[in-house]
Amino acid sequence: MxxxxxxxxxxxxxxxxxxxxxxxxxxxxxxxxxxxxxxxxxxxxxxxxxxxxxxxxxxxxxxxxxxxxxxxxxxxxxxxxxxxxxxxxxxxxxxxxxARAARTRAEADLARRRAQEAHHWHAEAGDLAVEMAARLLSRLPGGVHSAAFLDGLISALDALPGPSRARIGTEGPVVLRAAQPLSEPEQAEARARLTAALGRPVELRVETDPALVAGLELHTPHAIVRNTFRADLDRIAAGLAEETAHEQ
Amino acid sequence: MDSPLSLDTLFHLGPVGITAPVVVTWAIMAGLGLLCFLTTRRLSLRPGRTQTVLELFVTVIDDQVRDTMQRDPAPYRALIGTIFAYVLVANWSALLPGIEPPTAHLETDAALAVIVLAATIFYGIRGRGLKGYLGTFAEPSWVMIPLNLIEQITRSFSLVVRLFGNVMSGVFVVGIVLSLAGLFVPIPLMALDLLTGAVQAYIFAVLATVFIGAAAGEDAPQAPPSSQTDKKDPQP
Structure with missing residues (x-):
């Protein structure tokens, strides 16, 4: 090694x-x-x-x-x-x-309709009353008509103011309208009563108007003196309408 | 059959006779160097099989050094790893027909032991300083100086003799059995030589680690186990 x-x-x-x-x-x-x-x-x-x-x-x-x-x-x-x-x-x-406005309008419309209906029925009632009065009066003698209403006409003539009465008949004939034709005696009595009431004679012209129902109307150029059922019925109807309006 | 203790001079380079262990060592150097060069050219963060094997080898060396020395393995990685790889490959080179392992000759084992001794002194002086390293010979008492000096020689000599004896004996036994029994009879003994070679490589590397670690001292700063520093490897 x-x-x-x-x-x-x-x-x-x-x-x-x-x-x-x-x-x-x-x-x-x-x-x-x-x-x-x-x-x-x-x-x-x-x-x-x-x-x-x-x-x-x-x-x-x-x-x-x-x-x-x-x-x-x-x-x-x-x-x-x-x-x-x-x-x-x-x-x-x-x-x-x-809704309130619609209700108000509906109520107003209803009131208006009621007023119209009331007016309509008042007129209908007035016409019915006139018709009934005319039928009843037709059964009375003709002289009763004028004699009964002539006194009222003279009284209304007396109630006119003096100047108005003084001018009646001075500007032409005075028109006396009656619901039924007046006979000659009735016309003479009416002319005599007018002369006595005015204190002077006036020219009288007699006309017939059945729409008056009953009574007499004295027409002058300046004044109209009424004493007819028609005038009474119109006044009564106006008064009822006014009362209805006040109630509503 | 030639004696395994004899050296065959293959050729001369001037006055220097080139023996078989030197040639085999050159072949091992060339093979390992070329293999490492080829396998480490394209390392990537996603390793393949070859890179995984290389990383496993380096990681095992690091873990062994860290467990033994209790310090950062980076300065010692190349030396310890090279000793292990060279001794292992040299021992296993006996499997090749006609090749005699270089470690079966005293010159190779002595060269490795001298390198380990030089590394021990180098790392001891670097770790403790010259005075501190020399002071270790007087521990625990100055009376121990001769014994410690003798220990340095004897333990290096034991490295040589242990490696040489195991490898040489294996080669010797295989040669004797081959000459007496036949071609395939030494195969179990060659397998045993594989185990012996691996164990001797591991023992040589571990003892070198222990010697160097003892010389470097225990008060050196210890790096964290997970660090993978790339310090310059020592050249003993």
């Missing part, structure tokens, strides 16, 4: 060279890539953590937005409900006012 010093020296150098070779081509590159991977993993973890934080913040912001939206929605619903209630009240008030 021998020891070769040259082999020993060469193997020492070889071992050192191999250490350099493996350090250069194996350990440094591999350890570097391990460090890079570790750094990349740390960076990825940091990035993931940052992303998680960002996601958490975004979630919180979304929650805030959702809460704000819900609050806004509740406020809008409350406002809409309040507006609907207000409009409902306004519509009810308008409908009530309109």
């Amino acid at each position: 021998s020891f070769d010093w040259w082999t020993f020296a060469l193997q020492t150098v070889n071992a050192l060279v191999l250490v350099w070779l493996l350090a250069r081509f194996l350990f440094r590159p591999v350890s570097r890539i391990l460090a890079e991977r570790q750094a990349a993993a740390h960076a990825a973890l940091d990035e993931a953590e940052a992303a998680r934080d960002a996601a958490t913040r975004a979630l919180a912001e979304a929650q805030e937005v959702r809460d704000a939206t819900a609050a806004d929605r509740a406020a809008r619903i409350a406002a809409a409900q309040e507006e609907a209630a207000r409009q409902k009240q306004a519509l009810l008030a308008a409908a009530e006012a309109e």
